[in-house]
Amino acid sequence: MPEVVFPLDSTKKFPDQQLVGHNRWHPDIPPVATVSPGQSFRVHCREWFDGEIHNDDSAMDVRDAPLSIVHALSGPFAVQGAEPGDLLVVDILDVGPIPQEDSGPLAGQGWGYTGIFARQNGGGFLTDYFPDAYKAVWDFRGQTASSRHVPGVTFTGMVHPGLMGVAPSAALLAKWNQRESALRATDPDRVPPLSLPPLPQDAILGSLTGADFDRVASEAARTAPPRENGGNQDIKNLTKGSRVFYPVYVPGANLSVGDLHFSQGDGEITFCGAIEMGGFVDLHVDLIKGGMDKYGVSENAIFLPGNNNPQYCQWLAFSGISVTTDGEQRYLDSQLAFQRACLHAIDYLTRFGYSPEQAYLILGAVPIEGRFSGVVDIPNACATVYIPTEIFDFDVRPSASGPTKIKPGRGAPTASF
Numbered sequence: 001m002p003e004v005v006f007p008l009d010s011t012k013k014f015p016d017q018q019l020v021g022h023n024r025w026h027p028d029i030p031p032v033a034t035v036s037p038g039q040s041f042r043v044h045c046r047e048w049f050d051g052e053i054h055n056d057d058s059a060m061d062v063r064d065a066p067l068s069i070v071h072a073l074s075g076p077f078a079v080q081g082a083e084p085g086d087l088l089v090v091d092i093l094d095v096g097p098i099p100q101e102d103s104g105p106l107a108g109q110g111w112g113y114t115g116i117f118a119r120q121n122g123g124g125f126l127t128d129y130f131p132d133a134y135k136a137v138w139d140f141r142g143q144t145a146s147s148r149h150v151p152g153v154t155f156t157g158m159v160h161p162g163l164m165g166v167a168p169s170a171a172l173l174a175k176w177n178q179r180e181s182a183l184r185a186t187d188p189d190r191v192p193p194l195s196l197p198p199l200p201q202d203a204i205l206g207s208l209t210g211a212d213f214d215r216v217a218s219e220a221a222r223t224a225p226p227r228e229n230g231g232n233q234d235i236k237n238l239t240k241g242s243r244v245f246y247p248v249y250v251p252g253a254n255l256s257v258g259d260l261h262f263s264q265g266d267g268e269i270t271f272c273g274a275i276e277m278g279g280f281v282d283l284h285v286d287l288i289k290g291g292m293d294k295y296g297v298s299e300n301a302i303f304l305p306g307n308n309n310p311q312y313c314q315w316l317a318f319s320g321i322s323v324t325t326d327g328e329q330r331y332l333d334s335q336l337a338f339q340r341a342c343l344h345a346i347d348y349l350t351r352f353g354y355s356p357e358q359a360y361l362i363l364g365a366v367p368i369e370g371r372f373s374g375v376v377d378i379p380n381a382c383a384t385v386y387i388p389t390e391i392f393d394f395d396v397r398p399s400a401s402g403p404t405k406i407k408p409g410r411g412a413p414t415a416s417f
Contacts, residue, residue: 001042002093002282005033006074008044010098010106010278013051014072015204021074021258023204024220025229027167027250030206031078034252040093040284045161046072047107047278048259055111055137056413057149062115062272063133063415067122068202071163071223071232075256076206079285082253087291088166088246090255092306093282095159095240097140097262108278112145112262113137114365115272116357116412123192124271126342126360134357134412138262138275138365143310145262145275145365149413150358152406155391156310157263158367160238161281162274163223165230165301166246167254172228176221196222228299234274236264236367241306247292247299257281265363266370266385269342273364310367312388316396318345319373321380331379334372338383341370345385352396353405357412366391 008017019032035041047053048071053061082088097108107113116134119127136149146154168176180195187194200217208216226233230246238244246253260281264274292298320340322333330336342363349359366387374382389396394404 002040003042004044005035005041005077006043008046010109014046020204020206021072022076022206022256023069023071023073023202023223024217025168025223025231026173026205026216026220027170027254028212028216029076029167029208029254031076031252031254032206034078034080035285036080037286040282042280042282043074043257044280045074045258045260045278047276048072048162049276051106053107053113053115053135053276055105055113059115059133059135059413059415062135063118063121065115065117065121066202068199071259073163073223073256073258076167076254077256078252078254079287082248082287083251084169084248085290085292086248086253087288087295087297088248088253088255089286089288090164090244090246091284092161092238092240092242092244093284095161095260095279095281097277097279106278107276108260111137111139112275112277114270114275114361116360117271119191122271124273125267125269125339127192129343130357130360133415134361136358136361136365136412140262149411150361152393153362153366153391154393155263155366155388157275158236158239158309159263160236160261161257162234162259162261162264162268163232164238164244164255164257166248167250168221168227168229169249172249173219173221176227177219196224198222230301232259234264234268236261236266237305237309238303239306239309241308242303244301244303245288245291245297246301247297255285257283263365263367265366265368267338268364270360270364275365312367312390314389315369315386316389317384317386318348319382319384320344321382323380329379332375332381334375334381334383337381338370338372338385341383341385345387349396351403352394355411357414361412363387
């Protein structure tokens with residue numbers, strides 16, 4: 001096992017740990033440790049809400065989840081010799097839940113969860129159709145997951161970090177804040193908001209204190225969206241065996257990681273669409289000196305995906321086009337087309353006895369594949385959603401005999417405002 005450079009005590013909250021990570025992006029957050037090119041190391045990660053979501057049959061915790069505390073990130077880790085203009089090479093050697101034979105009190109210790117976030121608290125890809133909070137708890141058995149809240153489904157997860165990235169430079173941070181502020185100004189009262197401004201409340205900034213803490217907290221970017229530094233990209237294929245190339249913006253690069261997922265569908269469409277968990281990740285780092293200029297990678301990471309993903313062979317695919325549910329034609333709107341494909345899949349699964357919310361949770365947690373299939377044939381873009389049929393313990397393919405109803409089980413817990 002590689003050396004643990006960021007250990008966590010599961011009995012303590014994130015700010016109370018021996019080494020304190022962070023939940024904002026800023027170049028002045030001090031690194032918690034320094035690693036060398038060629039070094040392998042292990043990092044423990046808290047679940048993104050730091051234990052606020054519980055293994056129970058209520059979605060009140062999802063409804064009231066404190067978005068101001070996310071994400072609980074392990075790091076930053078300075079890489080010796082890294083300079084702006086380099087490419088940081090990060091290999092994901094291993095990633096998984098906290099090893100434990102029996103279910104524990106924290107996500108990752110035998111279980112994880114998927115949440116549909118309410119419109120008033122984050123929303124999601126289909127928030128116009130699912131405005132309330134729902135939750136499904138998933139139990140882990142080896143590499144497979146199943147849920148008492150979504151009967152008839154068992155599948156092999158694609159375990160990955162939802163969030164990994166490097167620190168922005170001061171200039172890049174200023175660019176983020178300016179462009180996201182300008183976007184908010186176009187519709188300042190929108191719910192959910194168009195972007196999240198810097199928020200000193202509940203900021204965790206490593207070892208910073210006093211005036212330095214106050215200054216950084218007022219400037220630091222929230223970790224919710226992906227940006228040029230990587231960040232919350234939620235790419236389900238960043239599994240064990242992946243190699244990621246990050247542009248370096250500050251001396252040391254200052255790599256951070258967190259938001260581990262036991263599984264996720266493309267798009268993480270419910271906002272908390274993955275199976276969220278705490279756990280560990282083993283990393284190996286190296287440098288390509290001057291790599292940003294050599295390869296033209298000045299912004300946004302590139303990666304080689306891992307090769308140990310589950311081998312699903314049979315799929316049922318749903319398509320959507322860029323026409324709204326009210327019949328309004330949109331011009332090559334790929335996002336709308338993907339939304340319509342998701343809605344078609346949800347409607348189809350309800351014919352087998354699932355509630356719409358259970359079907360929505362399936363699309364978020366299961367490793368579905370989402371594709372933009374056609375983006376040139378005016379006026380309609382076409383998007384597709386592929387669901388692996390092997391995850392169901394009954395046949396979901398259309399047949400002359402009609403759909404088979406699932407055995408009765410618990411529904412997804414809900415909590416309305």
